[in-house]
Amino acid sequence: MQILVISNLFPPDVLGGYEILCQHVVDELSARGHDVHVLTAAGALGEKTPSLGLDPETHVHRGLELQTPFPDAPKHLRRLRRRVGKANASITRATIAKFRPDVIFLWSQLRLTVGPARAAEASQVAVVYAINDEHLAGYAPSTFDLSAKGIARYIIDNVLMRDITLHALRLRKAAIISRCLKGKLASRGVAAEAAAVIYQGIPIERFPVKEEIGKLHDPVRLLYTGQLHPYKGVHTLIDAAHALASNASLPAIRVTLVGAGSSTYEDTLRRLAASGPAAVRFTGRKSHEELPAIYRDHDLFAFPSIWEEPFGLTQLEAMASGLPVVSTANGGQGEVLRHGDNALLFQPGDAAGLAESLGTLIRDGGLRTRLAKTARDEVAKHFTVRRYARQLEDLLELSIKEVAQ
Known part of the structure; x- marks a missing residue:
């Protein structure tokens, strides 16, 4: 297949x-023999991760524009969204004409506007969406309310500028990563009823299992990896670590927090970390x-996210790495754990x-080992x-077949 992937960002x-x-x-x-091109936005941010399969000089095209660059706060200006949307639609049409893909594969459109998706759907080429978060709900048209601003937003989104909202899209074919996300999008006005739930995966060969599953270091090493924002619940983890460190019947514990996010929240976490006996490393x-x-x-992994x-x-x-996991289950992860x-x-x-x-888990080595081995086997399968x-x-x-019929 000739595949055109469109994403707001792409490594690095x-x-x-x-x-x-x-x-x-x-x-x-x-690697499976398909000719894949990526159309994405320009700009460097965050970590640098090399793409292993694509020649960046010939297959990754950084010509799209973000409505607001990351990590700046988003600007919800409808005129700006329309301008960027028109520009991105034009670039997308030109890219489709140049590479003549069999299918267009749309990933995150956050801050790209609906322009690329509109151009893709108007191209008569097969279109598939990979929906992995709620970003499309940000393009849902405003619902009616009786306030002056509410009436104005409703008229703009549903009459004057329908082309900057989901009114412009059909979303006929999509893969979505959990039933939880599918339900949340539906509740926010995104018509994803026909989307196929396909759980995501990892390149397991890059995550070899640790040598001694279930073994604890001294002090016990507890890990969190991810973004540092209040909805991630990292403060819950620090509070729990202090409670464990205060228990004389348990060994010492050290928490490692890998990630970044809100500087204000990180300052809060550092103060919280300094307020108790657990050792916390950022x-x-x-x-x-x-x-x-x-x-x-590390010995144990915690996923304390508060949001779904x-x-x-x-x-x-x-x-995959052989760590026992302690997690919340109110989101898509609850469909697996x-x-x-x-x-x-x-x-x-x-x-x-x-x-x-x-x-x-710290007290029960048999439970640690059993949970870790079961989890590793499930990820591998x-x-x-x-x-x-x-x-x-x-x-x-x-x-592609359905479009050809």
Whole structure:
């Protein structure tokens, strides 16, 4: 297949898991013999992650414009969105005409506007969306309310500027990473009922399992990897760590926080870390190539997210690496994690519950080993990027056939 991938960012420009997963899938599709081109926005940010399968000089085209550059706060100006949308639609049409793809594969359109998607859907080429978060809901037209601003927004979005909203899109063929995300998008006005739920995967060969599953260091090494924002619940983890460190019957504990995010929240976390007995280390952002060794160097992994995560890659990476996982389950991760089988679960924001689960794992070596081995086996069987890419490949081929009929 000739595949044109359109994404707001592409490595080495990385904001989070969306771009990393996109790169993994592109590399897998390329390795499977498909001719893949990527159309994305220009600009450097975040960590630098080399793309292994594509020649960046010939296959990655950085010509699109972001409505607001990352990491700046977004600007919700409708005239700006229309201008950027028209420019991006024009670039997309030119790229389609140049490369003549069999299928257009749309990944994150956050801050690209709906311009590229509109151009793709108008091209008569097969179109498939990979929906991994709620960003499309940001393009939903305003609903009616009786305030002056509410009436104005409703008229603009539903009459005067329908072309900058989801009114302009059909979303006929899509892959979505969890039932949870599918339901949340539907509740926010995104018509994703026909989307196929396809759970994402990781390149498991990059995450070799640690040598001694279940073994604890002294002090016990507890790991969190991810963004540092209040909705990620990292404060819950620090509170739990202090509770564990205050328990004289348990060994000493050291928490490693890998990631970056809100400077205000990080300052709050540092103050919280300094207020109790647990040792907490902030490493900042690490490249994706550094993460496998970091996982293997730790004993336990915590995922304390408070919001309903669409799914998440970090749990899979930790599970593949042989770390027992303690996690919330209110988002897409709850469709995979099972309490007492492949993880231990706790309620969002419940520091005492998290501390109890971590304490159980610290005391029970047999449970640590069983959970870690079960989780590793499940990732190897069901959550590899190779399996994920193969299912996406089937969806792309089906879309091409349906357009040809």
